[in-house]
Every structure is written in structure tokens, then in C-alpha cells.
Amino acid sequence: MEVTVALFIAKRLLMALATVLVVAVLAFLLVHAMPGSPGAVSLGAGASQEAIDEVNQRLGWSDSLPVQFFRWLGAAVQGDFGISLIDGRSVSADLAGRLPVTASLAAGATLLSAVLGIALGVTAAVRGGVVDRIIGGVAGMAVALPAFWIGIIFVYLLAVQSPVFPATGYVPFDVSPRDWALSLALPVITLAVGGAAFIARQTRASMLEALQQEHIRTLRATATPTWKILYVHALRYASLPIVAGIALQFIQLFGGSVIAEQLFAMPGLGQAVQNSVSTHDAPSVQGVVVIATVVVVAVNLVLELATKFLDPKLRAS
Secondary structure (H helix, E strand, C coil), X not given: CHHHHHHHHHHHHHHHHHHHHHHHHHHHHHHHHCCCCHHHXXXXXXXXXXXXXXXXXXXXXXXXXXXXXXXXXXXXXXXCCCECCCCCCEHHHHHHHHHHHHHHHHHHHHHHHHHHHHHHHHHHHHHCHHHHHHHHHHHHHHHHCCHHHHHHHHHHHHHHHCCCCCCCCCCCCCCCHHHHHHHHHHHHHHHXXXXXXXXXXXXXXXXXXXXXXXXXXXXXXXXXCHHHHHHHHHHHHCHHHHHHHHHHHHHHHHHCCHHHHHHCCCCCHHHHHHHHHHCCCHHHHHHHHHHHHHHHXXXXXXXXXXXXXXXXXXXXX
């Protein structure tokens, strides 16, 4: 049994590493397909061809693609993604400062989505009738509404009309925990609306199935408290698809935070990738793509392993 588990984990780790490697190769080739060279990007339009060639030669741009890729990959494995062509800063240091912003947004929005979504989904499944239809209708509208439109409404209501939260900007946690929480409030709420609606739908469907199980009906026939039947036994039975939905929400929010970061002027990875692509900053583009891929692949790996070992049917297979 231990050997089988070890082989399963090893196989999934190899697949995760292969996924990151494929994405790294694609990002590397995509950057080289972009117009211009590092010398032209860093020196600007008025630079002479001799100066551009000198910078390209210094950066190794004239080497073959395999040589450039393995040189870049070797440095990236050690955490070195090179120097930005625009401002000369270390790409790794820049990403290390931006990663907590995007991670805070995604984690906060996922947590809020999970709490609201599970509460609404359980309520809809248990109450049924008009309550179920109202929650279903609101969830349907929330899923369909664009995040930037929701964000604009929240800014108008909670930052302009009633200045409860700041409209833009980000305050690091180590500077002021209170201001950090306030600066995250509006973007987190904006991102959580659609996520909560999705999880509410997932929870409602899973709870309806759980409430039809034989052991739940047996518990209802006894003196077991209703809250214990719903939130301990039924919710635990329905937890696997809900957990999978929450993990997928985190991945989606992590990758889709660019809208919230632009709208609320948050210096995260989404803002970094937009800036680096628009300025043809090759090292920054490669660094953002690889870091984002590693996070998404890691979350997927944890979700797959958790699902495998929590579900008795999958564990037996």
C-alpha cells in the first residue's frame, strides 16, 4: 500500500514538473516571437544599431535558442529570472514583492466566496421553495455580471458616496495590518461575488444529493439536532465537490486578478504581466508566467492528492 501511494505521488509530481517545463518552453518561445530585441527595448527607439547589437551580445541574445533557454532555465531554477529591460531591477525581487498582493487577493476572495457560497447553498438546499428560487436567481445574476462592473459599483457606494474603504492602493501588512485589510476589502469583495455564486450552486447540488442518503434519513428519524445533521454529516458527505470548487475558484481568482489589480491600482502579478507585455520586457514576462504556473500547478496537485485520499472510492481505485 505504501509503495502504491509513493508511486502515485511520484507520478503526479512528475506530471506537475512536466507541466511547468512545457509552460516555461512556451513562454520562452513566445517572448522570442515578440517584435524587437532586448537591446532595442532597453535602449529605446533612438538608439544606434551598434549600441543595440552590443547590448544583445552582452545579454547572449545572439546565441542559439537551446543555449539561451537552458541558460535561462538554470538561473530560474535558482530563483534568478534576470534583470528587467525597462528599469534594470531584479525580476525575482520585483515578483517577490508582487506575489503577496495577488496571493492576498486570491486567498481573501476565495475564503469569502467559500463562507458565503456554502451558507447560501446549504440554505437553498434545505429551505427550498421561494428561498431556493431567490438564491438561485441572485447567484445566476452574480455569475453573469462582469467583475469590473461590480467593482465600479462598490467603489461608487463604499468609497465615493460613503468613504468606508479606500478606492485604490495597497498597504503592505508589515506597514499597517489595519490599512492592509482596508486596502484589500473592495477588491476582495469584488472578486468574491462571482465565486460565492459559483460555490453556492455547487453546494446546493451536493447538499441535495447528500440529504437523500440513507444515513441522513436515519439521523432525521432520531433525536439528532438539525444543525448537526446539516453541517456535520450532510455537509461532510457533500464536501468533496465543494472543496474542488473552492480550489478551482482560487486558481481562477489567482489568474484573473488582473482586472481587480488594474481597477484598484494594486501592484500584483496581474499588473506586472500587463506592464511587461506592453513594454516587451522579456525577462519579466517569463518570470510572471513561470511563477503563476507554479502556483496554479501546486494548488492543482494538492487538490488532486486531497481528493484521492479523502474519497473512499478513488482511494480504493
